[in-house]
Amino acid sequence: MMTLTEFTQLLEIHGADSGNWPSAQRQAMLSLARDNSEAGDILSEFQRIDGLLATMEAPKFAGLGARIADQNLPQRQAGLMDRLLNWLLPLEAGSSLWRPALAACLPLFVGVIVGNFSNFAMDQSSQATQYWEDELAMISLADYSANRVEL
Amino acid sequence: MADDNGTQDEQWMEAVCRGDRRAYRALVDRHWKAISHYAFRLLGDVSEAEDISQETFLRLWKQAEKWQPGKARLSTWLHRITHNLCIDHLRKHSRMQAEADPGQFAEAETIDRRDHEDESRKELAGQLQQALAALPESQRSALMLCSHSGFSNQEAAAIMGISVKALESTLARARRNLRSSLSTEDSAA
Incomplete structure (x- = not known):
């Protein structure tokens, strides 16, 4: 059974419009407002306040709409990063999910391309190539005669 | 729509x-x-x-x-x-957070008064303006968003950058204060 205090607290939070009341308590609130005259009066009071708030008029802002519409607007200029992204990944309708994912992959693509075309100033002949050449030389110079089996 | x-x-x-x-x-x-x-x-x-x-x-x-x-x-x-x-x-x-000077709202009040035809409604609207102006800005904001502009509690909370719980608490205080101010003015009249 809902008390008047609970009823008032719910009205304070959700207002007098029963459509905004929590569904779990709506029926109990409606019943209380119908069956209890004090609750009905409280609801009427909140309805009056909400009605006044809803119909409260604004001052007449003379010509404000036109002034905002005609105000000086700066040339729209996207930031450097946005312009780069717009060039690489044009903004199409429905691309809002793919665009950030593709943008996140860009460093990976750049890394692969850079890695493929650059040796990062490492002299290949003095490193890996040299190593393989040494290996081949060692194999060719090895004396296999020691392992020959005399028949 | x-x-x-x-x-x-x-x-x-x-x-x-x-x-x-x-x-x-x-x-x-x-x-x-x-x-x-x-x-x-x-x-x-x-x-x-x-x-x-x-x-x-x-x-x-x-x-x-x-x-x-x-x-x-x-x-x-x-x-x-x-x-x-x-x-x-x-x-x-x-x-x-300072309570606004009700006099600040006088211009709107006079315009509202001019527009309203019903005398008692004019009076009520005036009382509401005064009571609303006396509320702290967070309470005024919450009331305006939910009761005037028709935003849901979730939307109003997002606009004010607070949690829904905090908004509901602010709204409750605002409606309580408004109700108390209006009933005081009613009994004074």
Whole structure:
């Protein structure tokens, strides 16, 4: 059974419009407002306040709409990063999910391309190539005669 | 209808991202009244509310890409910008959390009074303006967003940058204070 205090607290939070009341308590609130005259009066009071708030008029802002519409607007200029992204990944309708994912992959693509075309100033002949050449030389110079089996 | 507006807003925002000024004007035409009214209720000054409204739409133009249609309605995003600008403005002028001077709202009150025909309703509207002006800005903001602008509690919380629980607590205090102010004035009359 809902008390008047609970009823008032719910009205304070959700207002007098029963459509905004929590569904779990709506029926109990409606019943209380119908069956209890004090609750009905409280609801009427909140309805009056909400009605006044809803119909409260604004001052007449003379010509404000036109002034905002005609105000000086700066040339729209996207930031450097946005312009780069717009060039690489044009903004199409429905691309809002793919665009950030593709943008996140860009460093990976750049890394692969850079890695493929650059040796990062490492002299290949003095490193890996040299190593393989040494290996081949060692194999060719090895004396296999020691392992020959005399028949 | 709301969905149609949302789709239209989305198309216009895409056009704004491409620098289309006609789309910008269409968005201004649709949203400026709600934005300027909200700014006025937070600041209590017509000329300051006008400046904040202009700044809000300038931000829309400059930062259109930042709006994410899947996350929030455009009106929610615009109210959030307005809310932040108003809070910054109030902080700058050391008016944050201070109860506004009801006299600040006098201009709106007289205009409202002129427009209303029913005498008792005029009186009630005047009392409401006074009571609303006496609330701290967070409570005024929560009430305006939920009871006047029709935002859900979740949307209002997002606009104010607080949790839904905190918003509900603020709303409860605001309605309690408003109810108490109005009933006091009723009994005094």
